[in-house]
Amino acid sequence: MTPPTVPPSGPQQPNAHQPSAAVQVLWAKSGQKSEGEGWLPVLHHLLDVGACAQAILEREPPSTRALLAADFGTDTDTALRWTCALSALHDLGKASPAFQHKAEGLARQVWQVLPWQDHSAATPHGTVTQVLLPGLLAEHGWTSAASQRVAARIAQAIGCHHGQRDTRDRVPDRGTGEEWKAVQNELLTLVLQAFGLQDAPPPPIQSWSGEAFMRLAGLTSFADWVGSSFVLEGEPDPLPFRDPAAYLEQKLIQARAELDRIGWTVRQPLAPELRTPDETFAYLPSFAARPLQTLLAELLNVPSDRPALVLVEAPMGEGKTEAALYAHLQLQRAAGHRGLYVALPTQATGNAMYGRLRTFLGHQVTAGGGEAVTVDLQLLHGGAAMQGTYQADLERTAQAAARPNTQAPARSAEEQRLFPLPNEQKLTDEAESVRAAEWFSHRKRALLSEYGVGTVDQALLGVLNVNHQFVRLWGMGNRVVVLDEVHAYDTYTTQLIHALCRWLRALNSSVVLMSATLPDQTRRDLLNAWGVTPDAPPCYPRLTVARLGDAAPISRHIPGPRRNVKLRLRPLDPEVATLAAQAVTLAAQGGTVAVIVNTVQRAQQVFVAVRKLLGDRFQSMYQGSRHPERIGVHLYHARYPADERLDREERTLRYLGKQPATYTRKGAVHTEDMRPERFILIATQVAEQSLDFDADVMISDLAPIDLLLQRAGRLHRHAANEGRRGAHCIPTLYVAGLADWPKAALDAHKWKYIYAPALLYRSWYALQGRDTVALPDDLDLLVQRVYDPLCPALEGLTDDQERTLRCADRELNSLRRTHITTGGQAHIGEPDTFLELPVQPSRGEPEGEPVQDDPAATAGEEADEPRLGTRLGDESLRIVPLHRYDTVYLDAKGRETAQVATLRRDNWDLARKIYARSLQISRHDVIAALKANPTVRGNEHRGWAAHPLLRDAEPLELVNGEILLGKTRLRLDLELGLVYERLE
Template identity: 70%
Template sequence: MTPPHTTPHTPSAAVQVLWAKSGQRSKGEGWLPVLHHLLDVGACAAAILEREPVSTRNLLAGDLGVPDTDLAVRWTCALAALHDLGKASPAFQHKAEVLAERVWKVLPWQNHAENTPHGLVTQKVLPPLLEARGWNSAVARRAAQAIGCHHGQRQDTPRAPDRGTGPEWQAVQNELVTLVLTAFGLQDAPAPPEITFAGGAFMRLAGLTSFADWVGSSFPLNGDPCPLPFTDPTAYLSRAVAQARAELDRIGWTTREPLAPDLAPLDETFNFIPGFSARPLQTLLADLLNTPDTRPALILVEAPMGEGKTEAALYAHLQLQNAAGYRGLYVALPTQATGNAMYARLRAFLGHQAARRPGQAPVTVDLQLLHGGSALNDIYQHDLVRTRSAQQQTLHLNPNTDRDASDTVRAGEWFSHRKRALLSEYGVGTVDQALLGVLNVNHQFVRLWGLGNRVIVLDEVHAYDTYTTQLIHALVRWMHALNSSVIIMSATLPNQTRQDLLNTWNVTPDPAPGYPRLTVARTGDPAPTSRHIPGPRRTQTVTLRGTDPAPAALAAQAVTLAEAGGTVTVIVNTVQRAQDIFKAVREQLGPRFQSMCKGSRHPERIGVHLYHARYPADDRAEREERVLRYLGKQPATYPRNGESHTADVRPERFILIATQVAEQSLDFDTDVMITDLAPIDLLLQRAGRLHRHEGNSGRRSAHETPTLFVAGLHDWPKEALNEHHWKYVYAPALMYRTWHALQGRIHLTLPDDLDPLVQRVYDPGTPTLEGLDEHQQATLRKADHHLKQQRRNQTSLGGQAHIGQPDTFLDLLPQPSLGEPDGEPAHDDTNATTDDLAAETPHFGTRLGDDSLRIVPIHRNGADYLDPKGQTAAQITTLQKNDWDTARAIYRRSLQVSRHDLIRHYRDHPTRRGTEHTGWAAHPLLRDAEPLILTGNQTAIGRTRVTLDPELGLTYERIE
């Protein structure tokens, strides 16, 4: 961007005294004029766009209808600069008394009753100034609203935003616009001809403006302002762009360029994975994307585990990036655990690609982990620490060529802030972080700008309810409007879900080919391209048996199966059941019981391990590591005596008791499984852990035939749904239909049975089921009606929750901010009684469900400690705001709970947790956490006794 040099300007006295920023206590030290800040932010926008791919700049040209991309970029940067034009008003200028006195000497002022935000003033005063320069009125109004909401929220433009503005103020506002346009060489340029300004254009401009404002606001205030902008704004702008480039270097915003411009074949691209050989899915998708096409694509991948969906998506990203000039990748998953696992995989992939680049210098890419528990991920925290040194925080656009692969992936600390994280080039985390872009939260447009012109991967989309699915549909529509490609992966999708997703891309759904299948929809095409994914693939026949759902019976069966040798996994639907079964197993085994968190293999004992989400975070992480150590691929690498150790540690006799947190998050292999009845897709997901790793063949003792025992399969499950509280976890209609679909079956063939069973349960052709008596049919009809009503309600709530569709968004009235809802499912809890499950008014987050609360168990022994031995102080009211190490240590002891009586207790009896300057309340990591004060590992809250047991985790007991 090189605007022409202009003749010197003679500034008015008024424009020289208007202030935008001041020093401490608003006394005027180191003050910054409005014009300087406008040009600083415009310069930052220019520096940002310099490093964006050509495709980003072309999109901005299309938004304004300007065929000359350089001219369009200059108009865009000028608009970003004018974001704080509203500071040139009495509403803002009166805020610093010393600085205001100089203003009142040259501009009229009267008592100012209103305190209108300056962003709203910008929205009011800028459009007529643009219209006077030839802009379309609707485009001018919407562009002003986009830059005016840079403090976080889109708001209606008030009719009279700034009492006291008169001709003198209008003159200086016009002068500021003239000076900004002059700086960018636009004073004599024709106005953009565009007559519409849709949602995608709004988000691009709003997101860029806020990002540029954040960077520009970091420029230091150094003494008296430089007079150059008033006489030669073009020359000042050139200096400011150089300063902006240096600041972008400091925070790690590097040039966005294709990761693999000379793309290697699949086998070579993934040769860092031992034994990798391209699968048919990967080859088919690569072939479908082989012809360069710059149009965004929606790709649906429906395939079972083991088909290489992740590698197919990563390779597709490289192809799409090369063809369309995309700026990066975000991989969104359903849980924090799946996000953690993907972070390690994506880190290895990016490191390999960034280092190999034949004939070109290696690049450094930034990778962020985005979810509420990222502070607990040791790999990510190590990457953050590694990039904090001054040398690595200042990145050059062309990194040195002597870096090895381990240095090519970084985690820039500036981008680790939750509002900024999606600005990073690459990211992996929960889907919730992406969905915040379509919720009415502060700076949602920054999140959408970060996701725009990018490849977005949504994995395991079958894991979401109707409400969250509506938000996903809204997100996909916005990605379409923002020129992103979306890859959606699932083991299988109900037909209606598949059709709905294709509709979001404005293509007519086609008849689904045979499962597994691949669908590619291109923007502008009337119909998608769909293909059956050919074999060969591994087929497994699983023996199916019913069993008694009573906890004592399941415990006895697990012990019997383990006594025969091999590994036994029990997956149940609630934490309470998991704890009850663990206690029953421990009692039945007596001296033969061996806790797998306190020891490893023992020749005369049976190892038993409990895993669910109602443990403090560090305990849960350790238990998760133990699951993968003993049931993951062997030999396993694990910590021992402070050092890394590798050995084959798969137990000879072992019982894992877990909740549904294990069904998606962990890659483990079990010899035999007992599971509670669950909806068919989740049941099959659990079954996929049976004989998962071929390397364990021949060492499964009595369980060489994979067998799935389903608790509740024998009898009509109505009683079990009530007695064991399954009806509070899963929709009874799906449970009844799953039960019926499995009746008479003695085997499951995977993956062949996967799609037919899912379609049968989720898209039933008839409301009645053969073989049910009248009472059962009536129960099913009632459950179906309830499910339909629930889906209608969730569809409605989901439609109300998101910001609207790209083509109608700006026609809707702005809504109040939701704050920062965090809907990530960090727990797997369900309450035990209907009293505790009383419905509450839903709040629009990324997920529906019970309210939850983050607590930290605190042991009170004279003082408050994190541990029962009293070695680590809790610092509830004394923690220093900048003490991140201690805050992380405290956070590692936290867990999320959803029990209503606990939540009500803390709402009614708020705990003193410090102030805005010290204590938990002051720290970003702990400001929403509450201490659970324990004496002797327990406490009573209302009629509930809460105990923190080292084996069972957090337990609840009703006090009669």
């Protein structure tokens, strides 16, 4: 095994650097470490990454570069040079025995010119960078106490590029000495020379802020990922040792080409010429600007380049989504923001919004005359691999990138527009103008994409102590971030949202918060998180705008006209048999009935009871279609394999969404009116948020008032359905548990494990004596009454009821205090205190998205400690039901083996099929049983354990469709989904 030779120094220019032998043999990357073939010196990699940082910043909007100038306290050009040079120095720690010993052949070359001792420590080279850099910078003028403090913070920012920062000031790195320090200093000098900073004084700043840390750390990791993709090409180029600036110029060309390849181009306004809301949304049939949209456009149409917080409190049907998208266009132009992320409560709502945002973007980029431009849009949540439209966009984008491009050479940053498609001069279809680049589809990179939609959890990972959280924050910085349905989260997650708002404000982002209504305390807390003093709110519905730097917000009542609905309110006994009988009776009268209950088990029971009552009149809307003489029944909840859940979600919208509906059957696309004449939808909470469906009459379990009215917002939602509602011309809401004091129902039906009993009692009380509820007029009044933080006494209760309520109030207040404390401890800290807090070890990447919706599945059992992820909850596990015959198969007919231990890492087609059959469970006894007897899933090279999509999935082997785990039988039913049966 022959060690690599020292690169020849070549002819020297008069003032060229005379490289040491040591700097020429330190290696950073090796194609085959043990063989020493195909290697890259440390200096080359440092300059490669510095070039990538420069290329990235070239394509950022001017506002991003201005932020860096403020970070360094210098002019923009100097700040960019320092930023790129410091990003380049991220791997300075590789110039140490801690790293150099890792490849035997390459290490022998180092031994010849640098002192060496036996070395067994595994100190991460990023940590070594953090320790070395401040002292080396001191030799280049960073000698003052302030400069050294800043240097230490900067060293942490660039040294944590592998995911986590480290505050150790000493590392076990034996073998260092003056010779090693000399070559480390030589590397630093060469990098500074490349960026024209060899004689520059240190930046004139006294401190380094939390937001400056995030900007530098996020950029460094991004640039390192791009620079590390450069192909190793035989013997290293000797140029950087002689003239690092010339090498940097060469690599800048390569960096630009690589950014072109992955789809990172110039960040510029989506709508260079802002049009009116009516012009912007002209692609929507019969669109006319609503008062909310007009008022928001007016409040934002001021001569200011400052980011803003926008808080929208308005009922369903006011056009909140279009208002947020238009606000993005205004803020993007005024404040120089670089993109948009829309965050929603669930995967289902994210899927629905992906289509809407995709259409919006497609129309905006073609509105100026059909220019050949596209934008990148990513879907961010744990089930994105199953979303058909998004996967089709990924495939189409990959195919377009693979086509040969024989046109002119790559354009400069100034000449680029939004993601040019090769070989296309004019777009004829808006859908073709939206792409999804595969490079950004990886979960840590997805928020780097210019546009995105997904769950709020993906955004909240930016403020949790997980690996590369700073990349997520960097991606959301100087951007518009929309948080929809902000009323939908518990106190714990709301604390994380507050922290996210503070960080987004510090990172020069604008935030749009939307809700049907908010408790007054929640509104005040959100405004405080943005740093403004809450005002006295105007009448509901209302709009609030707070510019960065303003002491107080501007709040306005949103005028009418608006759609007013008077719901007829009817109590109903909560027994399953009663709900089923009422649903059948209502459906027999014609029209569509929605039954929304609080647990999956209850939904399954109602479905079984309805099916039995209907007998021959039953028609499964999952296995069949409309039948003129039968009543269609459809079950929708989260305890289905992912592909079936998505199919059931699509069918819910196909039958109850806006008509005509477009759907695929047997590979062919159909568009027709699919609304049944008689139909029963039975669903859980997954149907209450953002799914745009319309029911003629509704039955709902008692729930907290805001969520109950959110469900009721699906009644008579689409005006086009008037005249075809059967006997249900008056929107009617039947509430199970409303007739009598609901304590017995909370116990019997396990509602007390789903929602805080105090909120259920107070919601029940707020509706007593009412025959109707007027929406939106009664909405805010009822919500404020139920969520009053003072918990006022309720008149007319019996002594026993008062004692029950007082006890429930105490439990709720205690829970809120606990969640406030827990949420405050879970996030990384505030921008102004983050760097002063002790560094905690990473908690990995918690999967906090609510992909299951049955917290009562383990009611009455002892719970583990809550997971401190994006949401509090019990431990969960992703399982894949398989079918055992002679071996295990993915399908019940035994046609495709699951390859649990043999799947190849590059077999993404089968991996996606397997993942499509997965679902997440949180039942304690089932998880314990599976963990006690884990299935062998291969190793680090083959099998599920080796595949990124399946490494956390546990096989669940079924025989005849079921399995017994401890005292619980699990059965996979085509109609019911995964069914739990507890055996005594």
